[in-house]
Amino acid sequence: MPSSTFPTLTTPAGPTLPEAPAWNRQRRSAMPAHRYRDAHSRVDIPLTDREWPSRRLLQAPLWVPVDLRDGNQALAEPMDPARKRRFFELMVAMGYKEIEVGYPSASRTDYDFVRLIAESDIAPDDVTLVVFTPARRDLIERTVESIRGIRNDVVIHMYTATAPIWRDVVLGQDRAGLRQLILSGGRDVLQLAGDLPRVRFEFSPEVFTLTEPDYALEVCNAMTELWEASPDRPVILNLPATVEIATPNVYADQIEYMHRHLDRRDSVILSVHPHNDRGTGIACAELAVLAGAQRVEGCLFGNGERTGNVDLATLALNLHAQGVDPMIDFSDIDEIRRTVEHCNRIEIHPRHPYVGDLVHTAFSGTHQDAIKKGFAEHRRRAAAERRPEREIEWRVPYLPIDPADVGRSYDEVIRVNSQSGKGGIAYVLETEFGIELPRRLQIDFARRVQQHTDASGSEVAGDQLWGLFREAYLAPATESPVELVDCSTSGRSTSVTLRAGGVERTTSRDDAGTVEALTAALAEAGHPVEVLSLHQTSMSAGSTGDALTLIEYRRGRTTGWAAGLDRSVHSATLHAVMRASADA
Structure with a gap:
């Protein structure tokens, strides 16, 4: 098609995309797009000789997971201390060397978790810990109190919003006034923590993407001068896309502009913190690294405010797929997913890159x-x-x-598709019996169905399918070494009575649910089983109307599935756990 078909429209800001040709005259939407301004009209980036488009990603940046702070504050139900510790230990095991552990001045839970690290050995010596604080003296004091006695390297991360609308609407400051407010906070950090061993500083001009480039540069240079950034004690300058507002190339231009114009560049670790409001957080992070960023803050699988923080797992595995060592261990991604789902109380989508059940x-x-x-x-x-x-x-x-x-x-x-297509496994169970199988159980059951069809050479009808399911996951074991006699709850205590070898033994657990109490009792009886996931559904469409509990379990290195069926959801769950203990 000749180029004359695509007349170029120009504006004072420069050339834009071509006008739509005749074959692409789509109707106007009913949405009021005229109410919004494009990013270029709000942030004019003085960069014309950009270098990032010709660069390649050849090594991993420093990854900094912020799940325990930024991710946690975005949860409907923030993590309790046990979940925080489990998440922290996961990140340590995966190989993260710098971890943001909390916002100590924001809640007692965060403060206590930082103190737990200070008073225990859960943080290896080579892991740097980051704590987060606004530029306010009383909150900085509380933050510094929380880190006293920590043997690890510590980064105190101070932030202040710098964009015009935040200055005008939220902070009530002009550029000069906000600069003084930020420097005042920086001086408080220096006074309260400047003499502490193994402590470094980080500054974030929050909403950097909407801040005038010259002002962001002015404030960041003022902070590195105040904190006397040097190669042996570098300052981290973190430039967040707090709200993603433009295409990823715009963010890359902003980062390259800062990278090329910052004072004391050899004494600065340039960091980025992309959010995902436009759904392009991954691209923003990757292009930012091409543009000069050395450090990336984000969350495992992308949890965070609104549409989330950038997904560190996807970023790392994108490098892996290009032959670059991501420096983080994802070799058991299902265990990582289970831990993250447990701690966040959010299930990961089956189409999520690399980790979803269907990818x-x-x-x-x-x-x-x-x-x-x-x-x-x-x-x-x-x-x-x-x-x-x-x-x-x-x-x-x-x-x-x-x-x-x-x-x-x-x-x-x-194999899964060929079997689900051949017998309509998941569809038949759901439509004829009302059973919704988790995806991993569909995979497990499909293998069993294939064994049956390979032997018989015939298709499987609905009743036959239900019979195979009962035999595989519901039928009691022929010789169970342990029998459940009773499980009951009174107040805060759950009591479990088991019979093994003709001997009954009762154990009690305070503040424990049914499953936790039963698995603990089984472990004491010498039949440990770990419940990895639990799903509850019900039989319907002319069947029994019973409750059906499905559990994924592990014993040693072996994983499997078991089910329990009963009128009572409570009893169905107990049956499922006991079946798992017999299978294991």
Whole structure:
């Protein structure tokens, strides 16, 4: 199509996208788009010779998870101390070397968690801890109190919003007044913590993306001068996309402008903190690193205010998929997901990059055929080169990475669809019996159905499918070594009586739920079982009307599924746990 078909529209800000051609004359929407301003009219970035488009990502930046602070404050039900500790220990085990652990002046829970770290050994010596505070003296004092005695390196992270609308509407300050407010907070930090060993400083001009570039540069240079940034004690300047307001290239331009014009650049660690309001947080972070950022703050799987913080898992595994070591261990991504879901009380979407239950599953026949051929070619190349398959370059259609890299099996990739299509497994159970199976249980059950159909060579009707399900997950074990005699709750205490070898034993747990009390009693009886997930549904559509509890369990290195069926949800859950203990 000749270029004359696309006349270019110009504005004082420069060239824009071409006008839509005749074949793309879509109707106007009913939404009032005229009420909004584009980012270029609000932030004019004096950068014309940008270098970031020609660069490549060749190494991982410093990752800083902020789940315990930014992610936690976005939860409807913030983490309790046990969940905070479990999340922290997960991040340490994964290899994070700098972790934001809380906002000590915001709540007693956050303050106490920082004190727990100070008074225990849960933080390895090589992990740097970050604490967050506004630029207000009383809150800075509380923050400094929380870190006293910590043996690790500590970063005190001070922030203040700097964008015009925040200055006008929230803070009531002009540029000069806000600069003095920020410097006052910086002086308080220096006075209260400047002489503490192993303490460094971080400053965030909140809403950096909507702040005038010259003002952001002025304030950041003032802070590095005040804090005497030096190569052996660098200051972190964190430039957050607190609210994502433009295409990712605009953020990259903003970061490159700061990277090239900051004073004391060799004494600054340039950090970014992208949010995901436009759904492009990942791209913003990646382009920001190309533009000069050395450090990225975000959350595992992208939890955070509104649409979330940038997803550190996706960023890291994007590097992995390009042959760059992300420096973080995601080799058991399902365990990571379970921990994050437990701590956040938020389930991860089945289509979430890399971690979702469906991301390695092909439902299309053409996709599945290509994947099978890719696996066959991968095995052929490994045999020809006489090398293990795990050492051969990964080139399988539709699979950006080898599922085994993140601890996934190949069964869910090449078998689930063929079986769910063949017998309509999940669909039949839901429509005929009202049972909604979790995706991982669908995968497990599909393997069993295939064994049956391979032996019989026939399709499976609804009643047969339900019979196979009962046999696999509900039928009592032939010889159960332990029997549940009673489980009851009185006040805050739950009592469990088990019979093993003809001997009954009763144990009690305070402030424990039914499942927690029962699994603890089983462990004491020598039959430990860990419940990984619990799902409750009900039978309907002409069946029994009973409650059905489905649990995913682990014992040692073995995982499996068990179910319990009863009129009572409570009893169904107990039956499921006991079946799991017998299976394990």
